[in-house]
Amino acid sequence: MNDDIQEVRTMLAPANPVPRGSMAGSAQDGTGRAARARIMASGSPTRARTWTARVVVAGGLAVAIAGGTTVAQNLGGADENGRRNPGVPAFLAGPVANAEQALGRAAFEARRRPFTAPRPDQWAYVQTEYRRVGNPEKQGVFTSESRPKKVVDSLWTRADGKMMASLEGGKLELSPTGGAMPPQDYATLSKLPRDPDALLAWARKASRGGETGQFSILGSVLADSVLPPAQEAAIYQALAKTPGVTLDKQAVDLRGRPALSLSLPAEGWLRQEVLLDPSTFAYRGHRTLVTEDHTDQGMTYKKGTVESQSVRLASGIVDRPGQRPTVDKPAA
Numbered sequence: 001m002n003d004d005i006q007e008v009r010t011m012l013a014p015a016n017p018v019p020r021g022s023m024a025g026s027a028q029d030g031t032g033r034a035a036r037a038r039i040m041a042s043g044s045p046t047r048a049r050t051w052t053a054r055v056v057v058a059g060g061l062a063v064a065i066a067g068g069t070t071v072a073q074n075l076g077g078a079d080e081n082g083r084r085n086p087g088v089p090a091f092l093a094g095p096v097a098n099a100e101q102a103l104g105r106a107a108f109e110a111r112r113r114p115f116t117a118p119r120p121d122q123w124a125y126v127q128t129e130y131r132r133v134g135n136p137e138k139q140g141v142f143t144s145e146s147r148p149k150k151v152v153d154s155l156w157t158r159a160d161g162k163m164m165a166s167l168e169g170g171k172l173e174l175s176p177t178g179g180a181m182p183p184q185d186y187a188t189l190s191k192l193p194r195d196p197d198a199l200l201a202w203a204r205k206a207s208r209g210g211e212t213g214q215f216s217i218l219g220s221v222l223a224d225s226v227l228p229p230a231q232e233a234a235i236y237q238a239l240a241k242t243p244g245v246t247l248d249k250q251a252v253d254l255r256g257r258p259a260l261s262l263s264l265p266a267e268g269w270l271r272q273e274v275l276l277d278p279s280t281f282a283y284r285g286h287r288t289l290v291t292e293d294h295t296d297q298g299m300t301y302k303k304g305t306v307e308s309q310s311v312r313l314a315s316g317i318v319d320r321p322g323q324r325p326t327v328d329k330p331a332a
Contacts, residue, residue: 103236215239
């Protein structure tokens with residue numbers, strides 16, 4: 001038991017060897033930023049939106065080499081250096097009672113999943129299904145009965161941060177990455193703080209907001225990225241430190257499956273939710289619920305409307321843009 005306790009303490013308090021301000025990728029590439037903005041404006045509804053507290057979160061990430069590509073896994077037994085991870089200590093194996101316990105368990109499980117870091121010339125692939133009611137081009141009144149628009153978004157980001165690719169009208173479009181915020185490329189993500197307090201400070205500065213801004217930007221990192229286990233675990237720990245986050249154990253995801261919902265009020269009329277798998281504690285998706293009637297940009301949202309939601313369909317590391325992991329198929 002003492003060994004188990006020490007292992008958990010070590011997991012919960014990792015050192016951060018990365019110097020402050022050391023961000024890789026193409027963040028200083030002005031041409032890249034402009035190109036990425038163009039792609040984002042025509043891509044998924046979440047990318048086209050202004051920076052608000054509306055979180056878009058999908059899929060807990062973990063990857064393992066298989067047949068020349070790297071594919072998503074739920075559980076595993078080795079760290080990024082190939083060392084075997086211990087099993088879940090008995091005192092972490094039972095049901096969770098609150099948000100802090102759920103997110104702590106998610107952090108623990110993230111560190112246990114097998115992972116192999118990508119080469120600089122490989123690409124992170126993320127496919128997400130989004131559903132959203134309302135947009136500035138279609139004004140009106142939206143209720144719980146409104147039919148949401150469905151978008152399946154496929155995105156490839158080169159691990160060294162130099163290029164990105166997306167499917168536009170069935171055609172693969174490549175462009176310089178442009179140094180997005182939040183970052184999506186592995187080179188930059190791997191240099192984010194591993195300490196949850198330092199990560200919260202980074203998120204606070206990046207979002208220029210309070211708790212809702214921190215929650216949103218950390219959720220967006222999870223939504224669009226293939227993360228190293230240490231950074232993924234730190235995100236869960238940072239979310240657990242965010243005041244006001246609550247747990248709903250009766251939630252369901254976009255496909256109607258049971259889920260754990262970690263939620264936070266936002267903007268006075270929304271509740272942003274991060275959804276976890278109740279068995280593996282991996283990220284499933286997000287949901288944004290209207291909690292008060294609200295009019296925004298000519299659109300009126302009625303209380304109880306699901307403004308947006310998403311589910312991660314596939315993710316992994318591949319060798320070229322347009323390629324998909326070998327197990328690339330929608331979740332059941």
